[in-house]
Amino acid sequence: MSKTNMKRTGLLCSLVGCAMIACVSNASANNIRGALVTGAICDDAIPNVIFKLGLLQATNRVEHVYYMEQSGEAFPITAGAPDLKDVDNLRVIAHGNCGSVGSMDSEHFAASLKKNYGDQIPVQIELLSCEAGSLKADSPVRAVASAFGNEAIVMGWQDEVGLTGNGHGSLRDHSFGIREDVLNEAWVKEMSKIFDGVEAQWDPRNGGKVNQLHCNANLTEALQDPNQNSFMDFIKETLSFYSSPEALYDDYNLGMALSFRLHKGRTVCGQIVKSVTGKDCIAPE
Structure with a gap:
């Protein structure tokens, strides 16, 4: 360890305790x-x-x-x-x-x-x-x-x-946060239409390719042997199915629906907002 690093470590130890530094370092490494x-x-x-x-x-x-x-x-x-x-x-x-x-x-x-x-x-x-x-x-x-x-x-x-977003539907744009309703009628109508499509696909009575029955069956198998029947495979299949171009075209793209839920205090402007609402910008009200 260099003298500079030794000095820095000594200073940190005096401030927060060497044991704490070691603990955090080990945890961060894992x-x-x-x-x-x-x-x-x-x-x-x-x-x-x-x-x-x-x-x-x-x-x-x-x-x-x-x-x-x-x-x-x-x-x-x-x-x-x-x-x-x-x-x-x-x-x-x-x-x-x-x-x-x-x-x-x-x-x-x-x-x-x-x-x-x-x-x-x-x-x-x-x-x-x-x-x-x-x-x-x-x-x-x-x-x-x-x-x-x-x-x-x-x-x-x-x-x-x-999950909140910006109306775009891209995974990279989603984040967890406090969501707040947008009261713009056109925005709510578009979001509700997509959620209705997702519900129809997820309902096993409608025969959607990836639905509740498949989910429960995969969960049961994963609990029995996760190495042979990893639930991650079903998670990825669900993400793919409900984010596909077909899902977007046929109004069951869940990522898009969730992205219409905006983070509290966040204003969103752009092409999608304009095309759905006719307004330049939109915000929770």
Whole structure:
């Protein structure tokens, strides 16, 4: 180590403690990124959770996916996944509110997650469920942070959270954030038309190529043997099917529909806005 680096390290140690630096360095070196899902992820009216997983995987924000059963035990559902306790950076994708994650109340979920990690402490946990970031005493972020002894970074959103975009539909333009309704009639009508098309394809009664039945069958197989039947294959198939040129032409492109949901406080201008609304710019109202 150079003298300059030794001086820098000594300064940092004096400020935050050498043990903390070593801990952060080791955790950063691992940098295993995973997503945890709960509940009946296939049974929504649209493949919402599946699409979110596909986006995170396609943009290199998630490598492995885990499924938590109602008992609280979590299992890998993608090939080559390490134990959940080895995941440093975890994103939890589930429905929820200010007092629950999925079908579990905050305390139950937090205790279950901690049990799966054992003595391990992840670097960061992000709860991508609605209102998880509430400051209420029994909120999910408080419960999870407390379960890990306030040693992990735990984050959540204080309002309804989901994928937001700019009306373009491209994966690279989607991000998680607090979404807010756009009241422009033409914009809402176009978005609703696409969501209706997605629902029709996802409903197994209509015989869509990638639907709820396929999802549940693939999930069951993945839980039995993720290395032979990785759920990631189904995630990629879903992403491809609902993002294809055919999906765009026939109004079931889910990426496009989700991109019509705008981030709170964000104004969007451009060709797509003009063609749909006749206005130069649009913003949540």
